[in-house]
Structure formats: structure tokens, C-alpha cells
Amino acid sequence: xxxxxxxxxxxxxxxxxxxxxEVVAIIAGLAATEVNxxxxxxxxxxxxxxxxxxxxxxxxxxKVEVGEREAAIDLFCIxxxxxxxxxxxxxxxxxxxxxxxxxxxxxxxxxxxHIQGVSFPQPEPKEEETPRVK
Amino acid sequence: xxxxxxxxxxxxxxxxxxxxxxxxxxxxxxxLPWEGAWQQAKTDPWLRLETGVVAVVVLALALLSxxxxxxxxxxxxxxxxxxFENKLGQLIISxxxxxxxxxxxxxxxxxxxxxxxxxxxxxxxxxxTIRFRLSPDLRLPEVSEEIQKVVREKVYEVMGIxxxxxxxxxxxxxxxxxxxxx
Numbered sequence: 001x002x003x004x005x006x007x008x009x010x011x012x013x014x015x016x017x018x019x020x021x022e023v024v025a026i027i028a029g030l031a032a033t034e035v036n037x038x039x040x041x042x043x044x045x046x047x048x049x050x051x052x053x054x055x056x057x058x059x060x061x062x063k064v065e066v067g068e069r070e071a072a073i074d075l076f077c078i079x080x081x082x083x084x085x086x087x088x089x090x091x092x093x094x095x096x097x098x099x100x101x102x103x104x105x106x107x108x109x110x111x112x113x114h115i116q117g118v119s120f121p122q123p124e125p126k127e128e129e130t131p132r133v134k
Numbered sequence: 135x136x137x138x139x140x141x142x143x144x145x146x147x148x149x150x151x152x153x154x155x156x157x158x159x160x161x162x163x164x165x166l167p168w169e170g171a172w173q174q175a176k177t178d179p180w181l182r183l184e185t186g187v188v189a190v191v192v193l194a195l196a197l198l199s200x201x202x203x204x205x206x207x208x209x210x211x212x213x214x215x216x217x218f219e220n221k222l223g224q225l226i227i228s229x230x231x232x233x234x235x236x237x238x239x240x241x242x243x244x245x246x247x248x249x250x251x252x253x254x255x256x257x258x259x260x261x262x263t264i265r266f267r268l269s270p271d272l273r274l275p276e277v278s279e280e281i282q283k284v285v286r287e288k289v290y291e292v293m294g295i296x297x298x299x300x301x302x303x304x305x306x307x308x309x310x311x312x313x314x315x316x
Binding site: 072073081082083084086089093094097110111112113114115117118120 | 214215218220222223224225226227228230231234235238291292293294
């Protein structure tokens with residue numbers, strides 16, 4: 001079984017709150033793909049194999065470094081053809097920062113967006129024309 | 135491949151061929167050719183020195199060939215992409231993404247086929263080399279100017295990257311003939 005890394009970042013009189021790195025990665029991945037213009041995340045070879053085996057990887061293409069109070073995030077994205085990449089990337093940075101900070105309480109110090117590729121819309125298959133006469 | 139590398143490979147090939155011939159001859163004659171030489175080398179220090187020098191040279195050739203074959207040369211690797219920084223972090227656009235965009239842009243260009251772009255960093259931007267095949271019914275000066283313009287404008291518009299140089303390489307003329315078999 002995979003070892004889950006936890007970082008304890010808050011303690012109160014009732015006990016400690018621990019958030020796994022994977023959780024931060026999933027939040028960041030979902031927040032990034034929400035942004036219009038992002039076609040998907042680029043997970044590399046390992047991510048691709050995991051998906052082929054039927055395992056849905058929500059943290060695909062996300063690397064996180066989580067400290068006690070802060071987090072730094074690297075996102076590996078594929079953008080849709082036609083969008084303005086600097087604008088989309090800025091929106092991704094803002095969305096991810098906001099989502100992670102709101103949900104985990106961690107301060108996001110850095111969101112690095114790596115554009116790994118451009119995705120083009122697949123041409124729709126032509127419908128077979130029905131003959132006018134049978 | 136550089137001249138030195140070619141020379142090295144040629145020398146290594148010659149050494150390998152020589153060794154093979156010696157071994158084959160030994161097999162046919164059922165006698166190792168260096169048996170007599172070995173006896174002589176025991177008493178002749180100059181012969182030992184000469185043999186040693188040859189062995190060291192062949193060993194050096196072999197090691198260099200391995201280094202060349204594995205690509206462990208000191209060639210500079212292309213960086214992953216162009217990096218922009220803002221207050222939230224970094225935006226890194228990979229060269230592969232730039233190349234894919236250019237390929238797509240030129241896919242719709244009439245008369246331009248098999249586009250193979252390659253981007254590399256230059257001071258304050260990137261330089262792009264585009265190899266392609268051209269239809270014979272097009273005028274290259276006009277087409278090339280248009281391609282350069284489209285690449286410069288669109289890459290800047292979509293990615294915010296300044297294209298400092300667009301080098302076009304016409305690899306061949308597209309004859310339009312399709313092979314009879316695939």
C-alpha cells in the first residue's frame with residue numbers, strides 16, 4: 001500500500017489536524033482543471049500507466065510541497081488551442097491558491113504552472129449522408 | 135556527427151576488423167599468432183612497450199565509442215521551456231507546446247506539408263527553425279514571409295513569447311504523388 005505523507009499543521013485542545021499531501025494535490029488539480037482553457041493535466045508516464053489500469057488519478061500532473069503552514073504547488077497542464085496562455089495561467093494560479101487556502105488553511109506561497117502541451121479539438125466524425133432515395 | 139567522432143568510429147571499426155581477421159586466421163591455422171610474439175615480448179622490453187601502447191589506444195577508442203554511443207557527451211541540453219514570473223509564482227511554457235502550436239498553425243497553410251518545428255531559447259525570446267515540404271506551384275518568397283509573420287504574431291498572441299527569429303528550411307518539394315502501397 002502507498003505510504004501517505006501527512007504534515008501536521010494545526011493543533012488545538014482537542015487534538016491535531018493533519019492534511020495529507022495527496023489531499024492538497026487533489027484540491028489543486030481540481031481547481032486547475034475548473035479553469036476555462038485548461039484541457040487537462042499532464043501526469044507523465046506513471047500517471048498515464050495508472051490511468052490505463054483504470055485508476056482515476058485526481059492528483060495527476062500536480063506536485064506539492066507542504067510545510068507546517070505553507071504550501072508550494074507545481075501544476076503540469078495542457079491548454080486548449082486558441083486561448084491566451086498567460087491569462088489562463090494567471091487564472092489557474094489564482095483559482096488554485098484560493099481553493100487550497102480556503103479548504104486547508106495553508107498559505108500558498110507559490111503556484112508554478114508548467115504548460116506541457118496544446119490540445120486541439122478533435123474533428124467531429126462526418127455523419128453518413130442518407131441517400132435521398134432508397 | 136563531428137569529424138573527430140567519425141574518425142574515432144572509423145579507427146574503432148578498423149581495429150575491430152583487424153582483430154576479427156587475426157582471430158579467424160588463428161582458428162583456421164589452429165595456432166594463436168601471438169604465441170611466438172609473447173615469448174619474444176618476455177625478453178624484449180621495447181616490444182612489450184609497443185604492445186602496451188597499442189592496447190591502451192584500443193582501450194581508449196573503445197571507451198570513447200561507448201561514451202559517444204550512450205550520448206554522454208558534453209552537449210548542452212535544451213531547457214524545459216520559457217519561464218515567466220509573477221507574484222503568484224512561475225509560468226513555464228514548454229518548447230514542445232510552442233512546437234505543437236506552430237505545427238497546428240501551419241497545418242492549414244496551403245501547399246505546406248510535413249511541418250517540423252524546433253524552438254530554442256535566445257536572449258529575450260525564442261528562435262524557431264521550421265522544416266517543411268513545399269508544393270511546387272507556390273512562390274517561396276511570398277509563402278515564407280507569410281509563414282514567418284503568422285508564426286511571430288500567433289506565438290506572441292497565444293503564449294506571450296517573442297519570436298526573435300524564424301528560420302525556414304524547405305526540405306523537399308511535395309510532388310503530390312502517393313505511394314501505391316502503405
